[in-house]
Amino acid sequence: MLDRIWSAREAGRWQEAYPLGNGRMGAVVYGGITRETVDLSELTFFSGAPSRENNKQGAATAFREMRALLQEGKEEEAMEKASAFMGNRGNYGTNLPAGKLHIAFDDEGKDIRGYQRSLDLQNGLFSMQYRQGGNTVDRNAFVSWPDQVFCYEIRTSEPQSLTGKLWVDGGENPFLSQKAGEEFRFLVQARETLHSDGSSGVDLTGTVRVWCEDGAVSCTDEGIAFAGCSRLLVGLWMETDYEEKAGIRVRRHKNTADDRRRLPEQYDRIRKTHMEDVKRRMGRVFLRLGTGEEQERAARIPTDERVSALRRGTEDPSLSALSFQFGRYLLQCASREDSPLPAHLQGVWNDNVACRIGWTCDMHLDINTQMNYWLSGPGNLPECCRPLFAWMEELLLPSGRISARESYGRKGWSADLVSNAWGFSAPYWSRTISPCPTGGIWQASLYMEYFRYTGDEAFAREHAYPVFREAVEFFTEYVFQEEDGYYSSGPSVSPENAFLKDGKKRYFSNGCTYEILMIRELLEEFLELASLLPEAGETDRELKRRAETILPRLLPYRILPDKTLAEWKHSWPAADPQHRHTSHLLGVFPYAQITPEETPELAEAAWKSLEGRLYPQENWEDTGWARSLLLLYSARLRKKEAASLHLGSMHKTLTHPNLLVMHPPTRGAGSFMEVYELDGNTGLSMGIAELLLQSHGGKIRLLPCLPKAWDDGCVEGLIARGGIRADIRWQEGELREAGFTAPRQESICLEYRGIRRTLFLKAGERETITVEFFGSAER
Numbered sequence: 001m002l003d004r005i006w007s008a009r010e011a012g013r014w015q016e017a018y019p020l021g022n023g024r025m026g027a028v029v030y031g032g033i034t035r036e037t038v039d040l041s042e043l044t045f046f047s048g049a050p051s052r053e054n055n056k057q058g059a060a061t062a063f064r065e066m067r068a069l070l071q072e073g074k075e076e077e078a079m080e081k082a083s084a085f086m087g088n089r090g091n092y093g094t095n096l097p098a099g100k101l102h103i104a105f106d107d108e109g110k111d112i113r114g115y116q117r118s119l120d121l122q123n124g125l126f127s128m129q130y131r132q133g134g135n136t137v138d139r140n141a142f143v144s145w146p147d148q149v150f151c152y153e154i155r156t157s158e159p160q161s162l163t164g165k166l167w168v169d170g171g172e173n174p175f176l177s178q179k180a181g182e183e184f185r186f187l188v189q190a191r192e193t194l195h196s197d198g199s200s201g202v203d204l205t206g207t208v209r210v211w212c213e214d215g216a217v218s219c220t221d222e223g224i225a226f227a228g229c230s231r232l233l234v235g236l237w238m239e240t241d242y243e244e245k246a247g248i249r250v251r252r253h254k255n256t257a258d259d260r261r262r263l264p265e266q267y268d269r270i271r272k273t274h275m276e277d278v279k280r281r282m283g284r285v286f287l288r289l290g291t292g293e294e295q296e297r298a299a300r301i302p303t304d305e306r307v308s309a310l311r312r313g314t315e316d317p318s319l320s321a322l323s324f325q326f327g328r329y330l331l332q333c334a335s336r337e338d339s340p341l342p343a344h345l346q347g348v349w350n351d352n353v354a355c356r357i358g359w360t361c362d363m364h365l366d367i368n369t370q371m372n373y374w375l376s377g378p379g380n381l382p383e384c385c386r387p388l389f390a391w392m393e394e395l396l397l398p399s400g401r402i403s404a405r406e407s408y409g410r411k412g413w414s415a416d417l418v419s420n421a422w423g424f425s426a427p428y429w430s431r432t433i434s435p436c437p438t439g440g441i442w443q444a445s446l447y448m449e450y451f452r453y454t455g456d457e458a459f460a461r462e463h464a465y466p467v468f469r470e471a472v473e474f475f476t477e478y479v480f481q482e483e484d485g486y487y488s489s490g491p492s493v494s495p496e497n498a499f500l501k502d503g504k505k506r507y508f509s510n511g512c513t514y515e516i517l518m519i520r521e522l523l524e525e526f527l528e529l530a531s532l533l534p535e536a537g538e539t540d541r542e543l544k545r546r547a548e549t550i551l552p553r554l555l556p557y558r559i560l561p562d563k564t565l566a567e568w569k570h571s572w573p574a575a576d577p578q579h580r581h582t583s584h585l586l587g588v589f590p591y592a593q594i595t596p597e598e599t600p601e602l603a604e605a606a607w608k609s610l611e612g613r614l615y616p617q618e619n620w621e622d623t624g625w626a627r628s629l630l631l632l633y634s635a636r637l638r639k640k641e642a643a644s645l646h647l648g649s650m651h652k653t654l655t656h657p658n659l660l661v662m663h664p665p666t667r668g669a670g671s672f673m674e675v676y677e678l679d680g681n682t683g684l685s686m687g688i689a690e691l692l693l694q695s696h697g698g699k700i701r702l703l704p705c706l707p708k709a710w711d712d713g714c715v716e717g718l719i720a721r722g723g724i725r726a727d728i729r730w731q732e733g734e735l736r737e738a739g740f741t742a743p744r745q746e747s748i749c750l751e752y753r754g755i756r757r758t759l760f761l762k763a764g765e766r767e768t769i770t771v772e773f774f775g776s777a778e779r
Contacts, residue, residue, distance in 0.1 A: 006118035023336025031117035044242035047201035048093020054426035060409030087426030124278035167223030304657035327685025339387035347678035365439030371679035377453035395423030412474030415440030511569030580621035624661035624680020631687035695720035
């Protein structure tokens with residue numbers, strides 16, 4: 001069992017426990033012997049409420065005046081005017097933990113041998129085994145997507161050896177519980193005062209039922225007691241009133257009393273169906289780094305011990321393979337086809353840290369939500385994107401139309417730096433990180449990626465094009481032409497950095513590189529869609545003409561005298577040269593505006609910018625997502641040594657014992673302790689995929705940035721744009737064999753070590769090549 005995380009010790013904290021999820025419910029299981037703890041979370045369990053008052057009255061006028069003041073060089077006055085522009089926080093809210101499930105056993109925990117707990121990534125099953133005297137105890141837990149239930153089962157070899165009690169608490173949330181026949185029911189309310197008014201939010205209702213063999217179960221208002229049991233089965237269900245409060249349609253079947261009552265007789269089917277469901281997704285991609293023997297040998301060592309060994313300098317390529325699959329596992333746990341929301345900052349889980357600090361546990365639109373989903377294409381999990389698109393179309397875009405009109409005075413839609421369960425799209429409520437109206441279109445580029453990976457023309461016509469059309473309406477009005485004929489934009493920030501002018505911090509300006517590159521990508525993708533959908537392009541001829549006029553005249557990238565890429569139109573220095581955000585380099589990744597082949601001078605400038613960010617190393621704001629982005633940049637720029645360094649840093653300094661990636665407190669993003677973020681894991685997995693296969697710009701590149709430590713390996717099932725499945729095998733650092741399968745007949749351009757060849761594929765038929773296909777590829 002290679003794709004398995006395991007430990008020989010009980011978890012002592014959240015960062016050691018194992019996560020389960022079904023796209024709505026989350027459970028983090030500790031594996032306690034005498035007292036089991038399961039942290040509960042729910043995707044929609046948000047405080048706050050929808051509001052029509054998110055945009056400040058008179059903001060559009062203030063924005064026009066800010067732009068004019070900057071054009072006159074009056075930064076101080078523009079900064080003062082920003083107070084009349086920034087958004088209203090109101091009842092913004094945050095996702096909150098839903099509480100804890102506790103199971104306490106009448107057992108002193110003595111004479112324990114052979115303890116082991118594990119998480120099988122291929123079937124989504126938590127397992128735990130140990131021996132105590134002559135008794136063997138087996139436990140397992142899972143959260144089922146098909147049946148929408150959390151199950152926890154305990155089996156013992158010694159009859160009638162299980163006695164104890166079970167209860168749920170709501171943590172810091174308002175909480176009520178009561179007995180209802182054989183069921184223990186509870187109500188938890190998402191209420192807090194840091195991000196909302198303390199009286200608004202989602203209500204969650206939960207139900208717990210317990211069944212046993214050879215013993216007795218009794219339920220009270222405080223919990224459930226069990227005595228003399230040989231086997232114990234716990235079922236837990238949770239639902240919220242989120243859809244009603246958000247005003248959107250309900251996407252799922254609600255559980256019934258009959259569903260709950262029948263769990264014992266249906267349990268074997270439910271477990272089997274759950275395991276098959278997860279396997280169907282996880283089994284699409286296989287990755288081995290190192291020889292099979294090396295990977296099997298490493299898998300016999302507890303995962304937490306392997307993480308510790310890496311920190312001491314031990315090489316362990318197969319841990320990167322495990323981390324790759326873990327990122328895929330977390331994404332399919334956090335985001336399913338019918339999830340009522342997209343994955344938030346922490347996926348479907350909540351560590352009770354992000355929600356208690358200033359950033360909140362929400363949908364950040366300046367890197368985090370985007371990075372959550374980049375993996376879905378090459379990682380062969382395209383369906384995971386569907387709740388993101390549904391949330392955008394049901395909540396973010398309608399709200400964004402209001403923001404476009406009220407905060408910017410434009411048609412179309414916009415969304416700034418952050419959003420939430422209520423569709424917040426207004427400018428951020430601090431003038432240090434607003435305006436930033438391109439957060440929404442950065443998110444919208446995932447529509448185009450979904451289409452490129454799946455080839456779903458109906459999706460392009462019915463979903464992607466309408467979203468892009470309205471965004472282009474906004475940004476073709478938003479840009480303005482300068483005296484030199486170039487189109488500029490702003491004022492806006494370069495998230496979340498600042499610059500120094502006359503010794504003072506300045507936060508926004510006209511012509512930020514980040515904003516211009518985002519507008520460039522939007523117009524390019526819109527025109528690409530319009531060419532693929534001629535009927536749409538014909539209907540929107542004038543809008544298409546405006547896009548075609550503006551695109552080639554957008555402000556170009558600029559290289560500074562120190563050979564780095566300019567972050568702003570001006571040349572004032574960054575206030576924090578080692579800032580964690582590198583938004584001006586997004587043309588390298590996720591986009592392909594800057595490549596070593598097509599724009600070598602810009603690629604070199606981007607690399608110089610990265611070197612400047614990282615040195616001195618002790619000043620770099622190291623976080624999981626930021627380090628993942630460095631890995632992705634290095635992969636695109638073909639910097640093998642740098643890629644290896646970033647991989648090592650992720651494993652050695654940013655990975656918890658359970659392989660969850662952390663965001664430590666930094667000078668620009670403070671916290672009372674490290675924060676878990678889903679994008680750290682999915683970004684790492686995406687980086688690993690990009691080291692092995694890249695497919696931007698109409699070419700499929702094989703092993704474009706293979707680390708030296710990965711001298712042997714194979715991958716099966718990675719997806720290239722065009723929906724092409726790629727299987728690659730290499731040995732001693734060189735390609736041995738690759739196979740490709742396309743959903744439709746086409747010719748593809750393959751590249752290996754700079755040599756390009758064309759391969760013809762028939763629909764559904766696998767074509768295999770060897771390194772000889774490329775002729776004289778240098779070894």
